[in-house]
Amino acid sequence: MHYELVIVGGGAGGLELASMMGRKLGRRLGHEKVLLIDGSPMHIWKPTLHEVAAGTLDINQEGLSYPILARRNHFSFLLGRMVGLDTAQRQIMLAEMHDEHGTVIIPARTVSYTRCVLALGSGSNFFGTPGAEQHAAVLERAEDAERFRLHLGAAFARAAYSSRKVLRVAIVGAGATGVELSAELLEAHAEALQIMADSQRFRLDITLVEAGPRVLAALPDRISAQARLALEQRGVNVKTSTPVAEVRADALVTASGEVPADLIVWAAGIKAAAGNAGLGLAVNRLNQFEVNDRLQTSDPHIWALGDCAACPWVKPDGSTGTVPARAQAAHQQATYLQRMLAAWQAQRPHAAPPFVYRDHGSLVSLGDNRGVGNLMGSLSGRNFFVEGLIAKWMYMSLHLMHHRAILGVGGTIVLALARLLQQRVSGRLKLH
Ligand SMILES: Cc1cc2nc3c(=O)[nH]c(=O)nc-3n(C[C@H](O)[C@H](O)[C@H](O)COP(=O)(O)OP(=O)(O)OC[C@H]3O[C@@H](n4cnc5c(N)ncnc54)[C@H](O)[C@@H]3O)c2cc1C
Structure with missing residues (x-):
C-alpha cells in the first residue's frame, strides 16, 4: 500500500x-x-x-x-x-x-x-516514582478513562453500602488535568447524591497532591490562586510542595506523611x-x-x-x-x-x-458552570482574566471548534443538540 x-x-x-x-x-x-x-x-x-x-x-x-x-x-x-x-x-x-x-x-x-x-x-511521566505505574490510574487514552469510570462506579457503590460511608481519591499532579478531574469528580458525586437514598449517601474526600509550590503552575498566579480557592471551598484537600516518594495500592507516601486512598490517579506530567x-x-x-x-x-x-x-x-x-x-x-x-x-x-x-506558536491563553474547567482562565489579547498584548460562566462557555467552545474542524458547522450543531437532548432525557452521570 x-x-x-x-x-x-x-x-x-x-x-x-x-x-x-x-x-x-x-x-x-x-x-x-x-x-x-x-x-x-x-x-x-x-x-x-x-x-x-x-x-x-x-x-x-x-x-x-x-x-x-x-x-x-x-x-x-x-x-x-x-x-x-x-x-x-x-x-x-x-x-x-x-x-x-x-x-x-x-x-x-x-x-x-x-x-x-x-x-x-x-503518555504519563512517572518520574521513576516507585509503584506509580502499578497502582495509579492514568488518563492517557479513552480506554484508561473508561476503565477509571468503571472503577469509580464500583467505588461509589462500595462507599454507599459500607458502614464507613466515605470514598477517598488521591490525585497526583495539580496541572490542568488534576484540577479539572477534581472538579469533575465533585460534580459526579453531587449528581450521584441527588439520586441516592439517604441511607446510601457517602462523603467524597479528594486530596490533590502537587510537588510544586502552586496549582496550575503553567498559568499566572491569579488563576492559580482562584482555582485553589474554588477547589478548597468545595472541600478538596490541596497539598502543594508535597512530592510523592512512593505510590502504594492504598496510599501515597510523601515526606509529610501518608495520604490514604481508595482510588489513585497519576496526572503529574507527560512523556x-x-x-x-x-x-x-x-x-x-x-x-x-x-x-x-x-x-x-x-x-x-x-x-x-x-x-x-x-x-x-x-x-x-x-x-x-x-x-x-x-x-x-x-x-x-x-x-x-x-x-x-x-x-x-x-x-x-x-x-x-x-x-x-501563538499562546491564546488557557482555560480550566472547574465544574458545571464554573471556569477560570486567561486570554491573551493578540492585538493589545494584554492579558485578560475570565472566570465563572463566561470562562466555562469559552472552554466548551474549544471543544466545538475541534468538532467544527472535523465535522463542519452543520455537523457540529447537530451533534451538540443531540447530546443536549440525550442528557435531558437520561441524565448526565453514567456510572453504570
Ligand atoms: C484529561 C486531559 C485534559 C486536558 N485538557 C486540556 C485543555 O483543557 N486544553 C488543552 O489545550 N489541552 C488539554 N489537554 C492536553 C491535550 O489533550 C493534548 O495536548 C492534545 O490532545 C495533543 O494532541 P495530539 O494530536 O498531539 O495527540 P493526541 O490527541 O493524544 O492523539 C494521539 C493519537 O495518536 C494515536 N496513537 C498513539 N500512538 C500510536 C501508534 N503507535 N500507532 C497509531 N496510533 C497511535 C492515539 O490513539 C491518539 O488517537 C488535556 C489532556 C488530558 C489528558
Whole structure:
C-alpha cells in the first residue's frame, strides 16, 4: 500500500490535519491520496477524558468513528499501531492486532509513503516514582478513562453500602488535568447524591497532591490562586510542595506523611512513548521527536506535531523553550502543516515561513458552570482574566471548534443538540 501523505495518530492535531488535507486533496484526487492510521477505531478529543473518567460524559456518544470521518472528509483510514519505521525505504510497520482472547484479527502490515506526519500524542511521566505505574490510574487514552469510570462506579457503590460511608481519591499532579478531574469528580458525586437514598449517601474526600509550590503552575498566579480557592471551598484537600516518594495500592507516601486512598490517579506530567526513541529519528529526553521551526524531524520526509514533537518556541518575554503540550498547539501545528503540505503537493515552491506558536491563553474547567482562565489579547498584548460562566462557555467552545474542524458547522450543531437532548432525557452521570 502506498500513499502520498500518511498521518500516524488521529488525535487533536492528526485528525484535524487529515480532515483538512482530505478535503483539499482527497476530494479532488481520490481518497487514496491521504491516509490516517490510528491504533483505535474511535476518536475522542483528549481534553474531555477527565469527564469520561468521572462518568459525566458518555464515551459512546462522544467517540466519533474514524472510518465514517474518513468517508466524510475524503481520506483513507487504517486501524493499526505503528511499531517501526524504515526511513530509507519510507515505510511504516504496523503491528498485528488481536482480539481479547489473543487471536490475531488483523495481520502485521507495511505502508509506504511519500511524506509522513507523526502525531502520536504523549503518555504519563512517572518520574521513576516507585509503584506509580502499578497502582495509579492514568488518563492517557479513552480506554484508561473508561476503565477509571468503571472503577469509580464500583467505588461509589462500595462507599454507599459500607458502614464507613466515605470514598477517598488521591490525585497526583495539580496541572490542568488534576484540577479539572477534581472538579469533575465533585460534580459526579453531587449528581450521584441527588439520586441516592439517604441511607446510601457517602462523603467524597479528594486530596490533590502537587510537588510544586502552586496549582496550575503553567498559568499566572491569579488563576492559580482562584482555582485553589474554588477547589478548597468545595472541600478538596490541596497539598502543594508535597512530592510523592512512593505510590502504594492504598496510599501515597510523601515526606509529610501518608495520604490514604481508595482510588489513585497519576496526572503529574507527560512523556512521549518509549518506542519513539527506536524509530531512527532524533528525540529528546521526553521521547519527543526533535523538530525544527518548520516541524520537520531529523528525516526530511517526516514531520511531527502536537505532544510528540519538541518544537522550538520563543516565548513572549523573549525566553526560549519548546511549544507546550496543549490541544491549541496541536491545532495550530495542524493548520500550519496543512498549508505547507498543500503548497508542496501543488508543486509551488515551499518557502514556508517558520511555525510560530501563538499562546491564546488557557482555560480550566472547574465544574458545571464554573471556569477560570486567561486570554491573551493578540492585538493589545494584554492579558485578560475570565472566570465563572463566561470562562466555562469559552472552554466548551474549544471543544466545538475541534468538532467544527472535523465535522463542519452543520455537523457540529447537530451533534451538540443531540447530546443536549440525550442528557435531558437520561441524565448526565453514567456510572453504570
Ligand atoms: C484529561 C486531559 C485534559 C486536558 N485538557 C486540556 C485543555 O483543557 N486544553 C488543552 O489545550 N489541552 C488539554 N489537554 C492536553 C491535550 O489533550 C493534548 O495536548 C492534545 O490532545 C495533543 O494532541 P495530539 O494530536 O498531539 O495527540 P493526541 O490527541 O493524544 O492523539 C494521539 C493519537 O495518536 C494515536 N496513537 C498513539 N500512538 C500510536 C501508534 N503507535 N500507532 C497509531 N496510533 C497511535 C492515539 O490513539 C491518539 O488517537 C488535556 C489532556 C488530558 C489528558
